[in-house]
């Protein structure tokens with residue numbers, strides 16, 4: 001049998017309940033971007049153009065970042081330690097209005113893709129402006145992504161006449177990427193508080209017409225929920241429910257301040273949630289009710305949000321902090337386990353994003369895999385592999401990244417991106433901006 005790639009894994013973390021989560025000495029066959037077989041050692045009948053010897057390494061699914069704003073890379077470390085409303089309305093939104101342009105977005109995303117690859121992320125859900133430019137960068141980098149073009153009532157860098165959105169960027173993304181193997185265009189209404197009923201309805205009409213999903217910030221802060229009650233007499237979730245928005249496949253970013261009724265409505269809908277613990281902690285927003293959401297069968301992903309509120313795109317840290325935050329806030333060290341965090345950072349995150357067959361190492365799944373060198377002083381001894389991945393790894397262990405069967409980073413060398421060129425272009429662009 002002829003394959004494109006064979007990976008010989010020492011330790012294999014499948015994230016597949018049926019196969020067993022941790023296996024030893026397995027060979028993975030990849031063809032046309034898909035995993036087509038997982039067997040004990042390499043059968044003599046197998047042949048491939050390329051073979052990776054990872055017998056002294058750990059192989060696991062690539063990680064899924066369910067919520068990010070990649071071009072905000074340029075805002076890392078800017079306006080930290082401020083109250084949320086001041087941070088967003090006095091700094092981030094005015095800076096974006098002044099600085100965000102196609103080159104800002106392209107260069108910021110090119111930098112971000114290098115960080116994603118370094119930390120073993122193969123799928124990302126992004127939400128920003130000029131998202132068609134972001135889609136092109138992510139496609140060129142070989143990553144898998146949901147690309148969400150923003151819709152809002154406030155004037156946006158790529159649509160000054162909002163809320164009269166021209167939808168031109170969405171049209172362009174749809175024409176270029178609908179049905180693409182890795183890049184999925186989605187609509188990204190900014191949040192219920194920044195979109196009128198009519199703006200949301202217009203977005204729904206567009207989504208219905210072209211069969212598209214949503215990503216949207218929902219119930220991130222206490223203030224946002226209080227304002228919704230004052231203005232509409234109901235929670236943001238209830239309002240989205242009443243508008244029919246929740247009949248659409250969507251991922252709600254944050255979902256921090258959810259009532260029991262909100263959780264009931266989400267459980268009855270095809271909506272998933274991105275849990276973004278570090279951003280919520282840093283902005284002092286609160287803690288998502290993860291155990292209750294999981295108990296109700298709601299699909300949860302794990303997101304970093306932007307580096308302006310995190311300040312990195314590292315899902316290994318996010319898993320660690322995400323588990324510990326739930327243990328702390330619930331006064332229960334079983335509130336969120338390492339295994340549940342790994343599910344959120346892999347296949348459950350992909351399911352929450354409505355991306356099928358991603359996040360497990362299993363025949364029929366997309367060949368999105370990462371290879372880690374676990375021979376590190378901070379990873380000895382290895383009593384429990386899953387606990388090591390969540391509580392002890394820091395992301396620096398990631399050596400090789402494969403997405404859709406293509407090797408994007410090998411032994412820490414970027415194969416499709418030029419690190420030096422990206423750095424020099426980014427620093428020249430940063431110097432040209434007035435922050």
Ligand SMILES: [Zn+2]
Nearest residue numbers: 217253305306
């Ligand atoms: Zn966000």
